[in-house]
Amino acid sequence: MVLTGRVGLVTGAGSGIGRASAVMMAAHGIKVIVGDISTSDGERVCSEIAASGGEAMFKRVDVANIDDVQELIDFAVNTYGGLDFAHNNAGVFGKLALLHEVSLEDWVRELSIDLTGVFLCMKAELSYMVRRGVGSIVNTASTAGLKAAPLSAAYTAAKHGVVGLTRSAALDYADKGIRINAIAPGMIETPLNLSMPKEEFDTYKRMMPMLRPGTPEEIASAVLFLLSDDSSFTTGAVLEIDGGFMQASRQ
Numbered sequence: 001m002v003l004t005g006r007v008g009l010v011t012g013a014g015s016g017i018g019r020a021s022a023v024m025m026a027a028h029g030i031k032v033i034v035g036d037i038s039t040s041d042g043e044r045v046c047s048e049i050a051a052s053g054g055e056a057m058f059k060r061v062d063v064a065n066i067d068d069v070q071e072l073i074d075f076a077v078n079t080y081g082g083l084d085f086a087h088n089n090a091g092v093f094g095k096l097a098l099l100h101e102v103s104l105e106d107w108v109r110e111l112s113i114d115l116t117g118v119f120l121c122m123k124a125e126l127s128y129m130v131r132r133g134v135g136s137i138v139n140t141a142s143t144a145g146l147k148a149a150p151l152s153a154a155y156t157a158a159k160h161g162v163v164g165l166t167r168s169a170a171l172d173y174a175d176k177g178i179r180i181n182a183i184a185p186g187m188i189e190t191p192l193n194l195s196m197p198k199e200e201f202d203t204y205k206r207m208m209p210m211l212r213p214g215t216p217e218e219i220a221s222a223v224l225f226l227l228s229d230d231s232s233f234t235t236g237a238v239l240e241i242d243g244g245f246m247q248a249s250r251q
């Protein structure tokens with residue numbers, strides 16, 4: 001897999017899965033745009049990549065803001081001369097609650113970041129990629145994009161939406177040189193999960209067939225495969241990377 005000199009963009013790259021994806025891309029010679037709403041986290045990841053001999057630049061972005069997202073894509077193109085790969089990964093996990101207890105404000109926030117954010121990123125990325133007739137996009141969905149996560153109506157709805165967006169765009173751009181896939185991680189050890197109460201975390205852990213959560217690096221390697229030409233005949237796929245969680249729940 002020769003990736004040296006290609007240009008990749010990762011949103012939510014300041015932490016967890018996005019950080020691991022950016023670090024792994026850079027380790028394979030990809031010039032990386034680190035996009036995140038947190039400047040301190042994003043800059044820290046860029047320093048980490050530079051210290052390992054990789055190339056990365058930070059751009060602050062709120063993926064729910066259409067102007068921010070357009071500036072992010074322009075920044076990638078102006079800084080590194082193009083955009084070959086995009087990992088649309090930024091996401092948040094709202095408070096656990098029954099649907100009737102979810103405020104409109106919380107619903108809108110979660111949908112704006114987790115679903116509209118992916119739409120806005122894809123819209124800007126595809127506008128650029130379609131002119132060149134080449135590109136590869138991976139969206140971070142979740143196993144909650146394929147089955148319900150308890151007490152998480154907005155998150156489940158948003159991630160089901162990401163799966164739908166991925167499949168729809170994959171179909172429409174398959175003959176335009178652009179592949180679009182999604183990943184559906186199960187429980188992964190990241191700050192997003194580590195902030196949950198220990199009791200809840202342990203309950204989820206017991207539901208995992210491998211009896212452990214995944215690591216961000218185990219997700220990043222799958223993202224790199226889907227972005228690269230190694231998966232050249234794959235588009236519209238939703239890759240479950242969940243230690244068997246989806247299989248167990250089908251029994």
Ligand SMILES: NC(=O)c1ccc[n+]([C@@H]2O[C@H](COP(=O)([O-])OP(=O)(O)OC[C@H]3O[C@@H](n4cnc5c(N)ncnc54)[C@H](O)[C@@H]3O)[C@@H](O)[C@H]2O)c1
Pocket residue numbers: 011012013014015016017018035036037038041061062063064089090091092093113140141142143184185186187188189190191192193
């Ligand atoms: N950790 C898991 O178990 C798990 C499982 C399935 C799916 N996911 C998904 O993986 C993705 C990454 O999650 P993570 O676990 O690495 O979380 P994380 O909290 O470690 O990282 C998320 C990053 O996104 C950034 N971010 C938040 N809102 C943003 C916005 N509006 N614009 C730009 N950046 C923003 C945060 O600053 C943070 O750096 C999310 O889409 C999440 O839904 C995570």
